[in-house]
Amino acid sequence: MKKVAIVGAGAAGYFAAIQLCEQFPDIEVRLYEKSTPLAKVKVSGGGRCNVTHACFDPKDLIAYYPRGGRELLGPFHHFQPGDMMEWLDKRGVALKIEDDGRVFPESNQSQSIIDCFEQSLPEGVLIKQGVKDLKPLDNQRWQVIFQNDECDEVDAVLMTTGSSEQMWRLLERLEVPIVPRVPSLFTFNIALPSLHDLAGLSIPVRCRIVQFPEETEGPMLVTHWGLSGPAVLKMSALAARFLAERDYRFTVEIHSLPLLSHDAIEELLHQARRNAGRKQIRNYVPFQFPLRWWQFLLHTEGWSDKNWGDIKKEEIQFCLHQLTRLSFQAEGKTTFKEEFVTAGGVDLKAVHFKTMESKTHPGLFFAGEILNIDGVTGGFNFQSCWTTGYLAARGIGGRM
Ligand SMILES: Cc1cc2nc3c(=O)[nH]c(=O)nc-3n(C[C@H](O)[C@H](O)[C@H](O)COP(=O)(O)OP(=O)(O)OC[C@H]3O[C@@H](n4cnc5c(N)ncnc54)[C@H](O)[C@@H]3O)c2cc1C
Known part of the structure; x- marks a missing residue:
C-alpha cells in the first residue's frame, strides 16, 4: 500500500487529507500535527470563519491575490469557491453570503467547519506528532523524521505547515527556493x-x-x-x-x-x-x-x-x-486582528500548479500558506488553501 505523510493539520493539510482519503481510499494517509489541529480556522473571521468568497469566475477571483493570482488561475478552474460551498453544503454545513461577498457558516461559528472536517476525516489518520526533518531517498521515496526521533518512509510528502519559519528553513536546506517573508494585511x-x-x-x-x-x-x-x-x-x-x-x-x-x-x-x-x-x-x-x-x-x-x-x-x-x-x-x-497573513514562502516558480508537486524534488508537494501566495481579506486566503489542498491530493493520487 502506498503511503503519504501530510505535515501540518491546518486548513490546507486537513482538507487535503480528507480529499486523499475520499478520492484514493487505497492510499495510506497520515496527517501529522505538532500542536492543535485547525487552530487558525477556529479563530478565523473573529470566530465566525470567513470560509471563502462568493466570486465564481476564476478570472475575477485571481485579482484578489497580490501574490499567486497568476498561478492560481488554472487551479481555480478545477476547484473554486462554488466547489467549496457545494462540498460543505453536501456535508450539512449551511452557509450564508454577506452583502460584500464574504461567505460564513450560517451558525456564525467556525466550530461548524471544524466539526464537518473532523467528521469527514477517517479515524486514525490524524497523528499528534511534530516533524523535525525530511530526507529524500534514492528510490524517489522520503524519510520523515519526527520530533521524538522516530522516523517513517513514505511515497510522498505534502508540506502544509503554513508560515512556520522552521519548516521554510528545512526546505531551504533541501534547496527548495523560499521567498523571504514579510507581513501582509x-x-x-x-x-x-x-x-x-x-x-x-x-x-x-x-x-x-x-x-x-x-x-x-x-x-x-x-x-x-x-x-x-x-x-x-x-x-x-x-x-x-x-x-x-x-x-x-x-x-x-x-x-x-x-x-x-x-x-x-x-x-x-x-x-x-x-x-x-x-x-x-x-x-x-x-x-x-x-x-x-x-x-x-x-x-x-x-x-x-x-x-x-x-x-x-x-x-x-x-x-x-x-x-x-x-x-x-x-x-x-x-x-489587522481579523485576518493576519504573511507574504513569502515556497517560490511559485518551483512548483507544478497542476499537481502542487515540486519541480525539482519528486514526491514533495505543497499546499496553503507555506507557498508564496496571499490574498486580500475576505475569505480568499482560505480559498487558496482549499484549492491547493484539493489539487495536491489529486496530484499525489495521480502519482501513486
Ligand atoms: C486571526 C486570523 C484570522 C483569519 N481569518 C481568516 C478568514 O476569516 N478567512 C480567510 O480566508 N483567512 C483567514 N486567515 C488566514 C488563514 O487562517 C490562513 O491563510 C490559513 O489558516 C492558512 O492555512 P494553512 O493550512 O496553510 O496553515 P496553518 O493554518 O498555519 O496550519 C499549519 C499547521 O501546521 C502545523 N505545523 C507547523 N510546523 C509543523 C511541524 N514541524 N510538524 C507538524 N505540524 C506542524 C501548525 O501547528 C499548524 O497547525 C486568518 C488568519 C488569522 C491569523
Missing part, C-alpha cells in the same frame, strides 16, 4: 490626533502610496491610530514588500471622491461658489459626503469660517487637492 499608523477624533468614520476612497504604481478602491475606516478598512488592507497586501523595504514609513494619498472625475469635482466646487455664496463652507458640502470628513479636509487652512462666496477661483485648487490627494505620513503598521 495590516493597517496604517498615522500620528495625527485630529484624524483619530474621527475614529469610526467610514467612506469610500481611492488609496495610493507615493512611488508605488498600484491603487486600491473601497471603504476606508478611520481608527484611533490611523487608517484601516478594505481599501487600506488591500493596499497593505499589494505593497507588502515595498512597505517592508521602507520600514513602514511612507506617504499615503487619499482620493475622497473616487467615482467622480477631476473635472466633475471642480465643476461642483465652482457651482457651490456661484450658487451657495452666502453659505458657510464648513456647513455646506456640495457632494454626498460625511460632514465630519469635509470639515477635517478643510480645517487646516482656516477655511471653515469662510462663506463659499468668499473664496477665490484659485483657492478652489486647494480644495480639489484636499479632496483628491489628501496626504498622510504613515509611521508604522498595526496587525
Whole structure:
C-alpha cells in the first residue's frame, strides 16, 4: 500500500487529507500535527470563519491575490469557491453570503467547519506528532523524521505547515527556493490626533502610496491610530514588500471622491461658489459626503469660517487637492486582528500548479500558506488553501 505523510493539520493539510482519503481510499494517509489541529480556522473571521468568497469566475477571483493570482488561475478552474460551498453544503454545513461577498457558516461559528472536517476525516489518520526533518531517498521515496526521533518512509510528502519559519528553513536546506517573508494585511499608523477624533468614520476612497504604481478602491475606516478598512488592507497586501523595504514609513494619498472625475469635482466646487455664496463652507458640502470628513479636509487652512462666496477661483485648487490627494505620513503598521497573513514562502516558480508537486524534488508537494501566495481579506486566503489542498491530493493520487 502506498503511503503519504501530510505535515501540518491546518486548513490546507486537513482538507487535503480528507480529499486523499475520499478520492484514493487505497492510499495510506497520515496527517501529522505538532500542536492543535485547525487552530487558525477556529479563530478565523473573529470566530465566525470567513470560509471563502462568493466570486465564481476564476478570472475575477485571481485579482484578489497580490501574490499567486497568476498561478492560481488554472487551479481555480478545477476547484473554486462554488466547489467549496457545494462540498460543505453536501456535508450539512449551511452557509450564508454577506452583502460584500464574504461567505460564513450560517451558525456564525467556525466550530461548524471544524466539526464537518473532523467528521469527514477517517479515524486514525490524524497523528499528534511534530516533524523535525525530511530526507529524500534514492528510490524517489522520503524519510520523515519526527520530533521524538522516530522516523517513517513514505511515497510522498505534502508540506502544509503554513508560515512556520522552521519548516521554510528545512526546505531551504533541501534547496527548495523560499521567498523571504514579510507581513501582509495590516493597517496604517498615522500620528495625527485630529484624524483619530474621527475614529469610526467610514467612506469610500481611492488609496495610493507615493512611488508605488498600484491603487486600491473601497471603504476606508478611520481608527484611533490611523487608517484601516478594505481599501487600506488591500493596499497593505499589494505593497507588502515595498512597505517592508521602507520600514513602514511612507506617504499615503487619499482620493475622497473616487467615482467622480477631476473635472466633475471642480465643476461642483465652482457651482457651490456661484450658487451657495452666502453659505458657510464648513456647513455646506456640495457632494454626498460625511460632514465630519469635509470639515477635517478643510480645517487646516482656516477655511471653515469662510462663506463659499468668499473664496477665490484659485483657492478652489486647494480644495480639489484636499479632496483628491489628501496626504498622510504613515509611521508604522498595526496587525489587522481579523485576518493576519504573511507574504513569502515556497517560490511559485518551483512548483507544478497542476499537481502542487515540486519541480525539482519528486514526491514533495505543497499546499496553503507555506507557498508564496496571499490574498486580500475576505475569505480568499482560505480559498487558496482549499484549492491547493484539493489539487495536491489529486496530484499525489495521480502519482501513486
Ligand atoms: C486571526 C486570523 C484570522 C483569519 N481569518 C481568516 C478568514 O476569516 N478567512 C480567510 O480566508 N483567512 C483567514 N486567515 C488566514 C488563514 O487562517 C490562513 O491563510 C490559513 O489558516 C492558512 O492555512 P494553512 O493550512 O496553510 O496553515 P496553518 O493554518 O498555519 O496550519 C499549519 C499547521 O501546521 C502545523 N505545523 C507547523 N510546523 C509543523 C511541524 N514541524 N510538524 C507538524 N505540524 C506542524 C501548525 O501547528 C499548524 O497547525 C486568518 C488568519 C488569522 C491569523
